[in-house]
Amino acid sequence: MNQHQLSDNIAKLTCRVSRAAQKNQRAPEAVSILAVSKTRPAEDIRTAAELGLTQFGENYLQEALDKITQLQDLDLCWHFIGPIQSNKTRAIAEHFHWVHSVDRLKIARRLSEQRPLSLDPLQICLQVNISGEPSKSGVSLEALPELAAAVASLPNLQLRGLMAIPAASDDPQVQRRAFRALREAMSELSLPGLDTLSMGMSGDLEAAIAEGASIVRVGTDIFGPRG
Numbered sequence: 001m002n003q004h005q006l007s008d009n010i011a012k013l014t015c016r017v018s019r020a021a022q023k024n025q026r027a028p029e030a031v032s033i034l035a036v037s038k039t040r041p042a043e044d045i046r047t048a049a050e051l052g053l054t055q056f057g058e059n060y061l062q063e064a065l066d067k068i069t070q071l072q073d074l075d076l077c078w079h080f081i082g083p084i085q086s087n088k089t090r091a092i093a094e095h096f097h098w099v100h101s102v103d104r105l106k107i108a109r110r111l112s113e114q115r116p117l118s119l120d121p122l123q124i125c126l127q128v129n130i131s132g133e134p135s136k137s138g139v140s141l142e143a144l145p146e147l148a149a150a151v152a153s154l155p156n157l158q159l160r161g162l163m164a165i166p167a168a169s170d171d172p173q174v175q176r177r178a179f180r181a182l183r184e185a186m187s188e189l190s191l192p193g194l195d196t197l198s199m200g201m202s203g204d205l206e207a208a209i210a211e212g213a214s215i216v217r218v219g220t221d222i223f224g225p226r227g
């Protein structure tokens with residue numbers, strides 16, 4: 001994607017985020033943009049970084065590691081947002097700053113054990129299956145409190161909050177209901193230091209911001225449609 005198009009997309013997105021925040025009496029700085037760069041070449045990420053983006057989200061480990069290596073001259077913050085198999089935890093613990101897709105204790109334990117002590121704690125969001133779809137990743141709302149308490153006690157992780165990918169809907173009321181459920185689930189966890197709701201993507205970020213999103217994860221509306 002050329003620089004002009006990318007610059008245009010980022011400007012429009014920043015505007016959408018600010019407007020959604022202000023409409024809900026929230027400070028625009030309270031919502032950060034995570035640029036979801038899965039399937040995009042490292043050069044597009046470099047251009048986005050030149051245009052001021054610093055947070056990038058990746059779903060596929062090997063592809064992500066290649067890009068992290070190619071871009072190591074830049075000061076970027078990398079978020080892992082895809083499904084995690086146990087044999088991938090070491091590389092994730094070594095190369096990422098954040099993981100949004102932790103949904104079971106076994107994975108959290110491995111990430112904590114494998115986090116190099118020379119690095120800050122790995123920042124964690126628990127992925128919640130908020131729409132209760134049987135085929136989707138994420139811990140159930142019922143199992144969340146126990147998982148959250150266990151993850152919060154692991155030494156090399158810092159539990160920051162929750163993430164969800166609700167069932168797609170064009171109806172803003174339906175979108176908001178799912179995001180509200182995630183916000184309420186977080187407020188019911190009696191744990192200190194929870195400050196992050198990772199929710200909202202290109203198609204529903206206004207609804208997510210209205211319900212308190214602190215990180216919106218945006219791919220298509222930054223980099224264009226994925227091939």
Ligand SMILES: *Cc1c(COP(=O)(O)O)cnc(C)c1O
Nearest residue numbers: 036081201202217218219220221
């Ligand atoms: C791909 C992806 C996104 C970005 O989706 P867009 O609709 O392209 O903005 C956000 N979150 C997760 C977990 C993803 O896998």
